[in-house]
Amino acid sequence: MADRETSNSDRHFRTPAGEKYLIFGLDEENYGVPVVRVKEIVRLPGVTPVPQMPEYVRGVINLRGKVIPVVDLRIRFRFPMKQKDASDRTCAVISMVEISPGVSTPVGMIVDRVEEVCALSPEEIEPPVQWGERLEWDYITGMGRSQGRVLALLDVDRVMAIQQASHPHQPGNSMESTHER
Amino acid sequence: MTGSPSESVKKLLEQFATEISGAQEGTDCGLLPSLDLLNVWKTLVDATPGLLSMKELASRAYQRVADRVEEGSFWTRDDIKELEKIQNEWAELMKNLPVDLAASSVVTSPASSAADGEKVEPIYLNWNEAEHLREYITESHEHLVQIEQNLLEWEQHPGKRDLLNAVFRSFHTFKGGAGFLNLKPVRELAHRLETLLDLVRNGRLNFSEEFMGCVLMGKDRLEAFVTEIEMQLNQVKPPSPISIPCHDCFGRIARLIDSADEKSSSNTPVETVSADSSPSSKSRLDLKEKAIIKVDLTKMDDLLDQVGELVVSQGLVMQDARMLEDEAAVLNQNLTHLFRVTKELQKTALSMRMVPIRATFQKMQRVVRDLSQKLNKKVRLEYEGEETELDRTIVEEVSDPLMHMVSNSIAHGIESQEERLKSGKPEEGYVRLKASHRGGSMVVEIEDDGAGLDRDRILSKAREKGLVQAQRNLSDGEIFRLILSPGFSTAEVVTDIAGRGVGMDVVKQNIEKLRGKIDIDSTRGVGTIFTISLPLTLAIIEGLIVISGKRRYILPVTSVLESLPLREDQIRTLHGQGEMIEVRGRWVPVLRLGEYLEGADSVVPLERRVGVVVNADGRERCLLVDDLVGRQEVVIKGLGEMFKDHPLLAGAAIMGNGMIGLILDVPNLVDVPIQTKVEAT
Numbered sequence: 028m029a030d031r032e033t034s035n036s037d038r039h040f041r042t043p044a045g046e047k048y049l050i051f052g053l054d055e056e057n058y059g060v061p062v063v064r065v066k067e068i069v070r071l072p073g074v075t076p077v078p079q080m081p082e083y084v085r086g087v088i089n090l091r092g093k094v095i096p097v098v099d100l101r102i103r104f105r106f107p108m109k110q111k112d113a114s115d116r117t118c119a120v121i122s123m124v125e126i127s128p129g130v131s132t133p134v135g136m137i138v139d140r141v142e143e144v145c146a147l148s149p150e151e152i153e154p155p156v157q158w159g160e161r162l163e164w165d166y167i168t169g170m171g172r173s174q175g176r177v178l179a180l181l182d183v184d185r186v187m188a189i190q191q192a193s194h195p196h197q198p199g200n201s202m203e204s205t206h207e208r
Numbered sequence: 209m210t211g212s213p214s215e216s217v218k219k220l221l222e223q224f225a226t227e228i229s230g231a232q233e234g235t236d237c238g239l240l241p242s243l244d245l246l247n248v249w250k251t252l253v254d255a256t257p258g259l260l261s262m263k264e265l266a267s268r269a270y271q272r273v274a275d276r277v278e279e280g281s282f283w284t285r286d287d288i289k290e291l292e293k294i295q296n297e298w299a300e301l302m303k304n305l306p307v308d309l310a311a312s313s314v315v316t317s318p319a320s321s322a323a324d325g326e327k328v329e330p331i332y333l334n335w336n337e338a339e340h341l342r343e344y345i346t347e348s349h350e351h352l353v354q355i356e357q358n359l360l361e362w363e364q365h366p367g368k369r370d371l372l373n374a375v376f377r378s379f380h381t382f383k384g385g386a387g388f389l390n391l392k393p394v395r396e397l398a399h400r401l402e403t404l405l406d407l408v409r410n411g412r413l414n415f416s417e418e419f420m421g422c423v424l425m426g427k428d429r430l431e432a433f434v435t436e437i438e439m440q441l442n443q444v445k446p447p448s449p450i451s452i453p454c455h456d457c458f459g460r461i462a463r464l465i466d467s468a469d470e471k472s473s474s475n476t477p478v479e480t481v482s483a484d485s486s487p488s489s490k491s492r493l494d495l496k497e498k499a500i501i502k503v504d505l506t507k508m509d510d511l512l513d514q515v516g517e518l519v520v521s522q523g524l525v526m527q528d529a530r531m532l533e534d535e536a537a538v539l540n541q542n543l544t545h546l547f548r549v550t551k552e553l554q555k556t557a558l559s560m561r562m563v564p565i566r567a568t569f570q571k572m573q574r575v576v577r578d579l580s581q582k583l584n585k586k587v588r589l590e591y592e593g594e595e596t597e598l599d600r601t602i603v604e605e606v607s608d609p610l611m612h613m614v615s616n617s618i619a620h621g622i623e624s625q626e627e628r629l630k631s632g633k634p635e636e637g638y639v640r641l642k643a644s645h646r647g648g649s650m651v652v653e654i655e656d657d658g659a660g661l662d663r664d665r666i667l668s669k670a671r672e673k674g675l676v677q678a679q680r681n682l683s684d685g686e687i688f689r690l691i692l693s694p695g696f697s698t699a700e701v702v703t704d705i706a707g708r709g710v711g712m713d714v715v716k717q718n719i720e721k722l723r724g725k726i727d728i729d730s731t732r733g734v735g736t737i738f739t740i741s742l743p744l745t746l747a748i749i750e751g752l753i754v755i756s757g758k759r760r761y762i763l764p765v766t767s768v769l770e771s772l773p774l775r776e777d778q779i780r781t782l783h784g785q786g787e788m789i790e791v792r793g794r795w796v797p798v799l800r801l802g803e804y805l806e807g808a809d810s811v812v813p814l815e816r817r818v819g820v821v822v823n824a825d826g827r828e829r830c831l832l833v834d835d836l837v838g839r840q841e842v843v844i845k846g847l848g849e850m851f852k853d854h855p856l857l858a859g860a861a862i863m864g865n866g867m868i869g870l871i872l873d874v875p876n877l878v879d880v881p882i883q884t885k886v887e888a889t
Contacts, residue, residue, distance in 0.1 A: 075868040076759065078805040078856060087847070087860060089868050092513030094860045096850045129443065132849035 048171065050142040050178060051120060053106055059171055059178040062144050064122045066133055071097070071119050085137060088119070095121060097135035098187060109139075116140040124187045134187050147171045152180065213256045214302075220249045221298055228295055233285045236276075240436070241448050242291075243277050246270040248453045262301050269294045329392055330449035331433075333440055337389060341441055344385045346502070348434045351378045353567070355427050360573045363420055369409065375423075376405040382430065394433050397454055400461045401426045413468035422460040424574075429457050508560055512747070515550075515557040516843045520866050522550050558747055561601075565643050565652070566594035568607050572614050576639060579618045586636040587622050589614075593643035598650045599745045602722050606652070606742065609715040613654050613738055614639055616712065621658030621736055631733065633657065645744070654738040661730040663687050688728035692716040720825070722746070723766065749844055751861065751871065753837035754820060757802035757810060760869055761833075762842060762861055767874040769821040769828065771836060776814050786882030789830045791821055796830045797882050804880065805856070810834060824875035831877065842869065 048059035069090065074097060076086035083103035087094050097119055101109065111117075119135035126132055155167045166185035171178040224245050227238040250266040253259040272290060276283070333341065355378045362371035383398035401423060407413040432452050439445040526543050529536055569591045580587040622628075622637035629635055642653040663684060670676045670690045682690075694713040719726055724742040743749070751762035752771075772791065779789050779798060787798040798819075802810045810817065812834045820831045842861035845868075851857060858873040 073867050075860075075870065077851060077854070077870065079854075087851070087868050087870075089862055089866055092517040092845075092862065094845045094848050094868060096848060126849055130849055134850065 045146050045148050047144055047146045048178070048180065049120065049144050050173070050176075051136075051138040052140050052142060053101055053104065053138060054109075057142070057176050057178045058100075058138075059145075059147070059180045060120070060122065060183050064124075064183050066121045066123060068141055069119050069121065069135075071117055071135075071137060088135065090121065090133075090135075093133075095133050095135055097137055099137045100186075101137070101139070103186065122183050125184045126187065136183075136186070145173050147173060147178075147180075155179070213252060213259060216252060217249065217259065217262070218302060220245055220252075221295070221302060224249075224298070225295055228288065228291050231283050231288050231291070233288060234282050236282045237446060238448075239273065239277055239283065240445055241451075243270070243273045244451050244453070246273055248451075251453055251456065261304065262298070265294060265297055265301065269298075330451035331391055331393060331437070332449050333437065333447060334390070335447075338441060340389060341437060344389055345434055345438045345441065347385065348382060348430075351382050352427055352431050352434065353570075354378055356424070356574055357570055359420070359423060359427075360577060363415075363577075366415055372405065372409045376402060376409055379405060391433070391437075393452070393454060394430060397426060397430060397433075397457065400458060400465075401430075404461050404464055407465065407468045413464065418460070419464060422457070422464055424578075425460065426457050429454055503560075512557050512561070513845075515554050516862060519550055519554055520862060520864065522546060523864050524866065558745060559597075561599050561745065561747065562597040563600045563603055564595050564597050565603060565606075565650075568603055568610060569594045569641050569643070571607060572611065572639075572641065575611050575614055576618065579615055580622075583619060584624070585618065585622050586625055587618050588636055588638050589641070590638055591641040591643075596643040596645060596650065598742065599747065601746055602650075602742055605718065605722055606724075606740075609718045609740075610641075610652070610654070612712075612715050614641075617654060617656040617658060617736065617738075621656040621660075623659050627659075646741070648744065650742045650744055652740045652742070654740075655735060657735040660732040660734055660736055661688055661691070661728070662732060663730075666690055685727060685729065688730055689726070691728070692726060723749070723764070747843055748841055749861075749871075750839060751842050751869070752820070752839055753863075753869065754801070754818075754831075754833040755835040755837060756833045757806045757808060758834075759802075759806070760837065760863075760867075761801070761805075762840075762869045762871040763820065763822060763831075763874065764858070764871065765839060767822045767824060769823045771818055771820045774814050774817050774819050774832065778819075779814075789819060791819075791830065796821055796828045798830050798832060799877060799880055800832045802832075802834065822874050822878060824878040827878045829878040829880075840864070842871075844871065 047062040049062045049065050050057055050059050052058065072088050072090075074086045074088055077084065077096075080086075083099050085097050085099045085102075087096050089095075100106075117137060117139055118141060119137050120141065121133050121135045123131045124134045126134075151173065152169045152171050155164070155170055166182045166188075167179050168182045169180040171180050224242065227242045227245065231238045231242070246266065246269050249262075250270045253262045253266045269291065272287065272294075276287060355375050358371045358375045358378070362368060362375070365371070379398050379402040383395050383402055386392075386395035386398055404413070404419070404423065408415065408419065413419065429452065433450065436445075436450050436452065440447050440450070522543075526547060529539050529543050532539065572591075573589055576587055576589040617639050622639070623631075623633075625635050628637060637657055640653070640655040642651075642655070644651050667676070667682070667687050667690070670687075670693070675690060675693050676682065692712045692715070694711065716726055719740055719742070722742055723746070724740055727739040727741075728736065729739070730736040750765040752765050752768050754761055754763060770791070774789075779787055780795075781787055787800075788795045789798050790796075800810065802808065810832075814832075816834075818833055818836050820833055820836070822829055822831060840863070842863065844859045844861055846852065847854065847857060847860050854873075855876050856873055857870050859871045861869045861871055863869045
């Protein structure tokens with residue numbers, strides 16, 4: 028509520044000194060998430076799609092007997108489709124996501140590659156560049172620099188904030204179907 | 209509260225204003241403290257004639273917040289507006305209060321010195337002691353259950369002094385723990401109850417209705433404290449000072465204690481001689497027979513998950529081994545053995561979730577006692593099969609519906625004593641609970657020997673309300689089941705102990721949520737039997753696997769009526785509106801599953817597809833799928849927080865190959881609006 032009114036620049040101050048980030052990549056871009064949120068990283072097992080969810084929700088996977096949803100970050104961040112090739116290092120980063128106040132659940136993010144964990148001190152972090160009023164990128168909490176790379180630091184909760192309408196669009200209903208994306 | 213009533217009310221108003229100013233729409237911040245405040249205000253107003261002008265206002269305010277709290281929901285904008293209005297009216301009324309309002313009949317009796325000028329301090333939870341508090345909470349719940357059971361049994365068998373001693377000890381231990389954790393009001397209340405108990409067990413006070421009512425009230429109040437502490441510990445509620453009024457309770461206890469002091473010790477002591485008073489008395493004390501350990505529930509669930517995975521892995525290995533056949537005869541033998549061991553392991557793991565229904569049945573004693581007293585009827589509770597076990601989640605969830613059905617039997621089934629005598633029945637009616645395993649399900653019967661259901665009246669009322677078409681012929685069973693429909697009630701809805709009315713349709717919904725069914729049989733003048741059947745475990749269901757649009761889905765077998773091959777000419781539309789299919793002489797609306805779920809037309813021609821007729825609560829739908837795979841027992845998993853509210857999915861299951869199969873929510877599928885044939889997009 029009131030949170031959304033504060034500008035992007037306020038939020039990067041939340042990062043305490045020397046916090047560690049897990050760095051992963053999509054195409055040439057690099058991203059970081061606080062490592063404290065990451066539970067594990069797994070090779071992507073078979074994904075069972077879940078009907079009537081936004082496209083970036085690929086579905087669910089079986090992680091040692093537990094049902095975990097997975098989100099395709101390439102789709103979420105609107106990267107172009109990619110062909111799978113021999114050098115495929117696609118994996119799922121399983122993080123604890125707070126989907127509603129006080130309620131956390133594991134969710135997997137599908138990424139092209141996972142790089143490493145590195146520590147970023149506050150000096151190495153800048154507020155994200157303001158591209159006008161692009162509120163839809165509010166999941167980027169800052170920009171980091173490490174070893175010559177520029178990292179987009181992500182707020183995991185906002186990345187995964189799935190806009191679930193109470194009655195998601197119903198593709199089969201030809202009467203009133205508005206395929207919004 | 210010290211000070212005159214008008215000072216107290218003034219303070220309450222100030223506190224109330226603070227709470228309201230902090231209340232925000234969509235949160236429950238201040239909800240419970242407000243309720244406590246309003247309760248104290250209401251109690252004070254009810255007890256003080258001088259505050260009569262506030263009576264209606266206090267009642268209204270309290271009810272409003274109480275409703276919100278009972279729903280378990282949050283402040284709405286209207287709530288806050290309304291309460292602000294009430295606050296203003298309250299302030300207005302304050303201006304008109306006589307300044308010298310005497311504390312004439314404040315809740316405690318003036319004669320009792322023990323309760324004069326009491327200040328009940330609120331409890332501030334010390335979070336450093338969270339672990340100890342949690343332990344105390346768990347033990348307290350057990351103590352309170354024991355107290356109630358022992359008390360109720362002692363009421364029936366006053367000769368069994370052991371029971372009374374047990375209750376005394378329970379309060380004593382309760383008190384000790386509360387003292388240790390500095391929960392002053394709890395300790396105080398427990399102490400007074402202990403004193404009261406002591407008087408009775410020493411024969412200085414006789415058993416009386418008032419005594420029972422008072423101790424039970426005290427027990428309820430202690431329970432309220434414990435529950436509040438628990439909720440704050442578990443962060444179901446925001447931390448706030450815990451203040452639960454006890455004056456009415458203290459007053460009653462004090463009056464009883466006073467009446468004991470007035471008697472000399474020439475009282476005949478409570479019978480000490482009784483055949484059953486030996487230590488081997490098999491009352492409630494024998495529940496400690498089995499050695500029990502406490503295990504974190506999450507650990508058990510994890511164990512179950514892992515066992516599930518073990519079964520899957522081993523299934524895959526066995527499949528591979530079978531292909532080697534003769535070359536690996538010994539391997540196959542060993543694997544078969546492994547399979548048996550794993551299955552046993554799974555059975556044991558699942559059985560850890562099972563608990564006997566005994567505790568739930570015992571809870572009904574209090575319900576029967578209180579309600580029959582309230583309604584001035586004589587009813588006894590009997591039960592058998594209490595050792596029957598079922599899944600712990602089901603046990604928890606079945607408690608409320610059971611309670612409502614028992615209340616219903618007493619309120620509407622059992623007749624008054626005069627009526628019963630007139631019709632030649634014994635004065636005392638019974639409600640009998642019977643639990644048993646029948647054919648892979650758990651069956652609970654609730655039987656009463658009351659007036660029975662009036663079949664014709666039910667039918668005509670249902671026809672009036674349009675619940676049934678005039679000409680349809682219904683069996684007795686179907687007619688009786690009509691009383692479970694929403695909006696139906698031949699008598700006004702049952703008011704249960706908590707003072708809230710609940711319809712039988714809610715009971716039915718709750719049972720169906722547990723994948724159970726209710727059947728009703730009744731004979732006018734003789735009695736009624738409700739039969740609930742529940743699955744033994746929520747963890748496993750038998751599913752029908754279907755393929756639709758290259759994806760597999762699972763339908764609970766209990767929802768499937770039949771499947772049939774399809775012919776183009778079977779499917780018709782009516783008035784250009786919806787597709788229907790003829791099944792055994794009746795028309796059933798159609799839902800093309802693949803198209804509905806994925807938005808893409810099926811590539812399989814109709815003649816090769818299959819129709820699966822599913823049913824939810826009497827409503828049917830024929831799902832068109834591409835193919836049937838077969839039936840399979842699957843272990844259900846939750847879908848997790850993210851999808852748990854997904855309208856079309858009831859859950860997920862791990863299939864034999866380790867993949868996840870989505871279990872479709874049949875009631876929601878059945879209710880999907882009727883489709884016209886989807887044009888290819």
